Amino acid sequence: MSARPESDPTVLRAAIRDTGVTRWAIARAILAGTMALGSAVGLAAVSAWLIAKAAQMPSPADVALAATVVRFFGISRGVFRYVERLASHDAALRGVVTLRERAYDRLARSGARTVLGLRRGDIVARMGADLDAIGDAVVRAVIPVGVAVTVSAIAVAIAGALIPLAGLALGVALILAGVVPAVLTARSARIAAVAGTRARAEVTAAALSAMDGAAEHRVWGTLDEADAALAGADRDAEHAHELAARPAAWAAGAQALFQGLAVIALVALGVLAVRSGDLDGPSAAVVALLPLAAFEAMGAVPAAVQQYFRSAAAARRLAELTAEDAPEPAAPARMTGASSLVLDGLSVAWPGAEPTRPVTATVDAGAVLAVVGRSGVGKTTLLTTLAGALPPAAGTATLGGTEVSPALTGTTIAMTAEDAHVFGTTVLENLRVARGDVTEDEAWVALALVGLDAWVRGLPAGIHTELGPGGRTVSGGERRRLLLARTSLVPAPVLLIDEPAEHLDDSGASALRAMVSRMTAEGRTVVLVTHDLSLLDLADAVVSLDD
Numbered sequence: 001m002s003a004r005p006e007s008d009p010t011v012l013r014a015a016i017r018d019t020g021v022t023r024w025a026i027a028r029a030i031l032a033g034t035m036a037l038g039s040a041v042g043l044a045a046v047s048a049w050l051i052a053k054a055a056q057m058p059s060p061a062d063v064a065l066a067a068t069v070v071r072f073f074g075i076s077r078g079v080f081r082y083v084e085r086l087a088s089h090d091a092a093l094r095g096v097v098t099l100r101e102r103a104y105d106r107l108a109r110s111g112a113r114t115v116l117g118l119r120r121g122d123i124v125a126r127m128g129a130d131l132d133a134i135g136d137a138v139v140r141a142v143i144p145v146g147v148a149v150t151v152s153a154i155a156v157a158i159a160g161a162l163i164p165l166a167g168l169a170l171g172v173a174l175i176l177a178g179v180v181p182a183v184l185t186a187r188s189a190r191i192a193a194v195a196g197t198r199a200r201a202e203v204t205a206a207a208l209s210a211m212d213g214a215a216e217h218r219v220w221g222t223l224d225e226a227d228a229a230l231a232g233a234d235r236d237a238e239h240a241h242e243l244a245a246r247p248a249a250w251a252a253g254a255q256a257l258f259q260g261l262a263v264i265a266l267v268a269l270g271v272l273a274v275r276s277g278d279l280d281g282p283s284a285a286v287v288a289l290l291p292l293a294a295f296e297a298m299g300a301v302p303a304a305v306q307q308y309f310r311s312a313a314a315a316r317r318l319a320e321l322t323a324e325d326a327p328e329p330a331a332p333a334r335m336t337g338a339s340s341l342v343l344d345g346l347s348v349a350w351p352g353a354e355p356t357r358p359v360t361a362t363v364d365a366g367a368v369l370a371v372v373g374r375s376g377v378g379k380t381t382l383l384t385t386l387a388g389a390l391p392p393a394a395g396t397a398t399l400g401g402t403e404v405s406p407a408l409t410g411t412t413i414a415m416t417a418e419d420a421h422v423f424g425t426t427v428l429e430n431l432r433v434a435r436g437d438v439t440e441d442e443a444w445v446a447l448a449l450v451g452l453d454a455w456v457r458g459l460p461a462g463i464h465t466e467l468g469p470g471g472r473t474v475s476g477g478e479r480r481r482l483l484l485a486r487t488s489l490v491p492a493p494v495l496l497i498d499e500p501a502e503h504l505d506d507s508g509a510s511a512l513r514a515m516v517s518r519m520t521a522e523g524r525t526v527v528l529v530t531h532d533l534s535l536l537d538l539a540d541a542v543v544s545l546d547d
Contacts, residue, residue: 012308015134015315016142018102019095026142029091032084033147034154037297039077041155044293045286046070052285084147088139096135103131103318126321129204130314137311144300148178155294159266159287162279166269166287170294173262177298180258181251182305202233251302255295262291339400340364341386341494341525343543346395348378348385355393356382359543365493366523368516368538370530373545379529380418382545383496386527387415399494414492418499418529420483422474427456428463430482434489446485449518451511452478476503481511488515494525501532513538 050066104127152174160167210226270284279287341363349355356378363369371379384390386397388409397404399412409415423430431446432438438446443463447453455478459465467473474482480503487497500512509532516538519526528535536542 011319012134012137012312012315015099015311015318016095016137018099019092019134019138020098021091021095021138025087025091026138026146029084029088029143030146030150032080032087033143034150036077036080036084037147037151037293038154039073039080040296041151041158041290041293043070043073043077044289045158046073048285048289049282052282056281084143088143092135092139095138096131099134100127100131103127103321107321126314126317130318133311133314134318136307137315140307141304141311144304148297148301148304151297152178152294155290159290162283162287163266163269163273166266169265169269170262170291173258173265173291174294174298177255177258177262177295178301181254181302184247184250184254186305186309203230203237206230206233248302248306251305255299255302259291259295262295263288266291339493339525341369341527342396342398344396344398346382346385346397347393348381348390349393350381350390353381356545357547358395359545360395361541361543363525363527363541365525366520367525367540368520369525369527370536370539370542371527371545372530372533372536372542375531377545379545380498383415383498383527383529386496387413389415412492413494413496414487414490415496416483416487416490416498416500418502420486422467422479422482424466424468426461426464426466427459427482430467431486431489434486435491438489442489443485446488449488449511449515450481450484451507452481452485477505477508480504481508484512484515488518493523494527495519496527496529498529499531500528501530501535509534 046066046069050063050070053066054063107127152171156167156171156174158167159170206226206229210230267288270279270287273279273287274281274284343359343361345358345360347355347358359382361369371382373379381390385392386404388404388406399408402408404413423433427447428438428440428443431443440463444453447456447463456463456465480500484497484500487495487500501509504512512535516526516528528539530536
C-alpha cells in the first residue's frame with residue numbers, strides 16, 4: 001500500500017465516487033441551495049429598494065409590487081431551503097448506503113490481516129463514523145461551496161449591473177473571504193481533522209473494550225485502568241475539538257473583516273454614484289445592502305474546508321481497512337488435496353510484543369493438532385498466524401509446501417475465534433455466516449451434530465427464530481454449540497478453533513468430540529487451542545507454548 005497523506009484528495013474523490021452520487025444529484029442540491037440563498041439576496045435587495053423608495057413617496061402601485069416581491073422572496077427562501085435539504089440529504093444518505101454496501105463487500109473479499117490487526121472499536125469507528133463522514137463531504141463541503149460560488153456570482157452580477165466598480169469590489173471581497181480563511185487555517189484544520197478522527201475512533205475503541213470486558217475487568221480488578229483509558233481518550237477528543245475550533249475562529253474573524261470592508265466600500269461607491277447623478281437613492285441602497293446577503297453563502301466555506309479534511313482523513317482510514325487503494329491480488333485456486341501443515345521453529349507475536357517460544361510440528365491431512373499453554377502466552381496469536389492474518393516473528397508455517405499467507409485465509413484455512421460473533425438475526429442466517437448457500441437440511445444436520453437441534457426446535461420460530469445481538473439471548477453453552485455448528489459448515493480443509501470447549505457441559509464436550517471426529521473423517525485438518533486437557537486424546541500432536 002502506497003504511502004499517502006491523510007488528506008490525499010484522490011482517496012476522498014474515490015470514496016465519493018463509490019457512493020454512487022451522480023453529478024446531477026449534486027447539481028440539483030446546489031441549484032436548490034442557490035435558489036434559497038438567492039432568495040435571501042433578492043429579499044435584501046428588494047427590501048433595501050422598498051425602504052429607500054418609500055421615503056420618496058412613490059405611487060401605491062410601486063409600493064404594492066415591491067411588497068409582493070418581498071413576500072415572494074421571503075416565502076421562497078424557506079421553501080427552497082427545505083427543497084435543498086431534501087435533495088442534499090437524499091443524495092448523501094443514499095450514497096452512504098451504497099458506500100457501506102461496497103465497503104462491506106470489499107471487506108468480505110479482502111484478506112483478514114488488516115482487520116485482525118485492529119481493535120473491534122476501531123473497526124466499528126471506521127465502518128460507522130468514517131463512512132458517515134464521507135457522506136458529510138457531499139452535504140457539508142461540496143454542496144455549500146457550490147452554492148457559495150453561484151450565489152456570490154449572482155450578487156456580484158447585481159452589484160456590477162448597478163455600479164461596475166461596486167461589482168468588482170464585492171467580487172474581490174468575496175474571493176478574499178473564501179480563500180484567505182481557508183489558506184490561513186488549512187494546516188490547523190488538517191491537523192485537527194486527523195486528530196479528531198483518530199480521537200473519536202479511540203473513544204469508540206476504549207468504550208467498547210470497557211463494556212465488552214466488563215466482567216473480566218471486575219474479576220481482575222482492572223476497572224480503574226479501563227476507566228482511565230476511556231477518560232484519556234475522551235480528553236484527546238476534547239483537545240481535537242479545541243484544535244478544530246481555533247481555525248474556525250480565525251476564519252470567522254477574517255470573514256467578518258472582509259464583509260465589513262465590502263459594506264464600507266459599496267456604501268462609499270453608492271454615495272459617490274448618487275452625488276454624481278449616475279444612480280438614484282433606492283438603487284444605491286440595494287448596492288449597499290448586497291454584501292450582507294452575499295456573505296451569508298460565503299460563511300459556509302470555512303466549515304466546508306474543515307469538513308473536507310475530516311472526510312479526507314476518514315476516507316483514508318476506510319481505504320486502509322478495505323485496501324481499496326491497493327490492487328486486489330488474484331485469488332489462487334483453493335487447495336483441496338491432502339496437505340500437511342508444518343510448523344518449523346514457528347514463533348509468533350503481535351507488533352511490539354514478546355515472541356512466543358518456537359514450536360515445531362507436522363500435522364497430516366485429517367489429523368488434529370492441539371495447542372496448549374497458560375493464559376496470555378500467545379495461543380490465539382499462533383492461530384492468527386496460522387490463519388495467514390499475522391506474519392511469523394520467526395520460523396515458518398507451510399501447508400503442502402506453500403507458505404501460509406492471507407491468500408489462503410477463508411478459502412483453504414478458516415478460523416473460529418473464541419469470541420466469534422453471534423449476529424442479531426435468525427439461527428439459520430447465523431449458520432450461513434460459514435457458507436452463504438447453506439440449506440435448512442444442512443443446517444439441521446449441523447445442529448444435530450453438536451446436540452443443539454432439540455433446543456432449536458423448541459424455539460418460537462424454530463430455525464427461523466431471531467437471536468439477540470451478540471447472542472445475549474442464549475446461554476454460554478448454547479452460544480458455543482451454535483458456533484461449533486457454524487464451524488462444521490465451513491468448507492475449508494484446514495480449521496483453526498480457539499477454545500471450543502469453553503462453557504460446554506459434559507454433553508457439549510461429547511458433541512465437540514463428535515464434530516471433530518466428523519471433520520477428520522472427511523480428511524480435514526483441525527488445530528485446537530484449549531485449556532481443557534481432557535481433549536488431548538483427540539489430538540494426533542500436541543504443542544505447548546509454555547517454557
